[in-house]
Amino acid sequence: xxxxxxxxxxxxxxxxxxxxxxxxSQNINTYLAWYQQQPEKAPKLLIYAASTLESGVPxxxxxxxxxxxFTLTISCLQSExxxxxxxxxxxxxxxxxxxxxxxxxx
Amino acid sequence: EVQLVESGGGLVEPGGSLxxxxxxxxxxxxxxxxxxxxxxxxxxxxxxxxxxxxxxxxYYADSVRGRFTISRDDAxxxxxxxxxxxxxxxxxxxxxxxxxxxxxxxSFDIWGQGTVVTVSS
Numbered sequence: 010x011x012x013x014x015x016x017x018x019x020x021x022x023x024x025x026x027x028x029x030x031x032x033x034s035q036n037i038n039t040y041l042a043w044y045q046q047q048p049e050k051a052p053k054l055l056i057y058a059a060s061t062l063e064s065g066v067p068x069x070x071x072x073x074x075x076x077x078x079f080t081l082t083i084s085c086l087q088s089e090x091x092x093x094x095x096x097x098x099x100x101x102x103x104x105x106x107x108x109x110x111x112x113x114x115x
Numbered sequence: 116e117v118q119l120v121e122s123g124g125g126l127v128e129p130g131g132s133l134x135x136x137x138x139x140x141x142x143x144x145x146x147x148x149x150x151x152x153x154x155x156x157x158x159x160x161x162x163x164x165x166x167x168x169x170x171x172x173x174y175y176a177d178s179v180r181g182r183f184t185i186s187r188d189d190a191x192x193x194x195x196x197x198x199x200x201x202x203x204x205x206x207x208x209x210x211x212x213x214x215x216x217x218x219x220x221x222s223f224d225i226w227g228q229g230t231v232v233t234v235s236s
Binding site: 040042044046051052053054057058063095097099100102103104105106107108109 | 150152159160161162165174176177210215219220221222223224226227228229
């Protein structure tokens with residue numbers, strides 16, 4: 010299984026709505042997670058099972074998709090959302106991550 | 116507070132060995148499936164290895180299979196990664212991470228702060 014993400018980077022402003030796409034090379038059902046990583050910090054789980062929000066994660070993070078195509082939408086960017094986002098499949102081993110999408114300030 | 120703390124990283128020459136540890140506090144490690152994930156400087160995340168409860172199931176990334184060994188000591192509430200035949204490309208920040216409990220397992224809900232491994236002559 011190969012994982013791709015697009016775009017590789019996004020420049021956006023606070024309050025914007027952005028969407029990140031993750032694609033698997035084969036069907037992974039909904040065995041997909043999204044993580045946020047701030048600089049010099051460990052990744053943080055945002056969404057699992059493609060669309061289930063991890064406890065404590067704000068509702069502006071929305072995951073969707075199944076099969077091979079998935080999206081992470083941030084409905085109203087906040088200052089703390091500028092970070093790198095990774096998708097990860099867990100349908101099979103190896104548990105691959107996507108290459109990441111960096112969201113920075115326009 | 117639930118916490119994972121990695122240790123054991125350092126500078127090692129190519130071909131050398133190193134043993135990483137991950138100590139858990141605030142949670143009984145024995146109940147959870149665990150992983151090692153690494154991140155090379157300026158690069159993305161790479162899953163390295165998984166161990167199930169009781170050590171019954173173990174998996175490795177192709178890049179480390181045959182050189183790295185994952186293990187756990189539930190009595191010491193600790194996870195380990197024995198790394199041998201180290202290569203320059205193994206240089207990375209190594210995280211231990213817990214599988215989110217429940218089904219389907221496979222996403223990682225608790226991460227340590229990481230320990231740095233540098234392979235260089």
